[in-house]
Amino acid sequence: MNYNKIVKAKFIERPNRFIAYCEVDGNIEKVHVKNTGRCRELLIPECTVYLEESDNPNRKTKYSLISVEKGIRLINMDSQVPNKVVYEGLKNNKIKLPGINEEITLIKTEKTYGSSRFDVYLEAGDKKAFIEVKGVTLEENGIVKFPDAKTERGVKHINELIEARKNGYYCYILFLIQMDNVIYFTPNNEMHKELGDALIEAKKNGVEVLAYDSIVNVDSIIINKNIKVVL
Structure with missing residues (x-):
């Protein structure tokens, strides 16, 4: 299973199950979270995450949150995969x-x-x-x-x-x-x-x-x- 157009980002906050705010190249972006679980031990402020950029210009969010670094681990948190x-x-x-x-x-x-x-x-x-x-x-x-x-x-x-x-x-x-x-x-x-x-x-x-x-x-x-x- 492969992803396209992956960018590295810094996680800021997650106001609800579906949305997070991440810093991408110095800009704060509203991103889609592809996991409705709590993930509290993963999504810690300022942790490193990886986002997939969408090719759909009609999407409300440009990026989807795919994976997160937890210590030396890289954990995929896409619940659709x-x-x-x-x-x-x-x-x-x-x-x-x-x-x-x-x-x-x-x-x-x-x-x-x-x-x-x-x-x-x-x-x-x-x-x-x-x-x-x-x-x-x-x-x-x-x-x-x-x-x-x-x-x-x-x-x-x-x-x-x-x-x-x-x-x-x-x-x-x-x-x-x-x-x-x-x-x-x-x-x-x-x-x-x-x-x-x-x-x-x-x-x-x-x-x-x-x-x-x-x-x-x-x-x-x-x-x-x-x-x-x-x-």
Whole structure:
């Protein structure tokens, strides 16, 4: 997954979930934040961020905030990118799905099942599978967690995957860690224990819980390797 026209900037403030103010070449610019999560540990005043300049002259904001430096780490915080990265990873055989050894013959995005819309549907041999993708940006001492805010929608998706598994589908929750060099992934029970409990229940019912990290550059992000999951 590649970006175009990336510029370096200094973060100033974030008045709401969708907008931030950043300093670009000495000018204060209003930019679109492509992540509605809290990201409080990332967007610290005067931190270095990277913006993508839009080619659309009709946009209200000229830039979108893509990534942020946190110490020596570069973290991609674009919440729209994990699905694309996972899709590319599946296409390029970079993702190993437990239970599926056959060649993938069909990959579709945004597939409805029950009252949920899962991120990926695929077929391999006579097997049919759903994958729900969650982007992860929260990191502390090399341990990465999800979520950074309560997500009832996330719990609903997990419960729907459990039902789909009972009905014969292979089901996966894949946490796409939007950085590299991490130790392991674990649910953020301090923030939303219900989601952590739902993941344990999903695992008991045959839903696979996976995590992959990413190689992040200022103008790209690509899936890297499987990361240990601690529930």
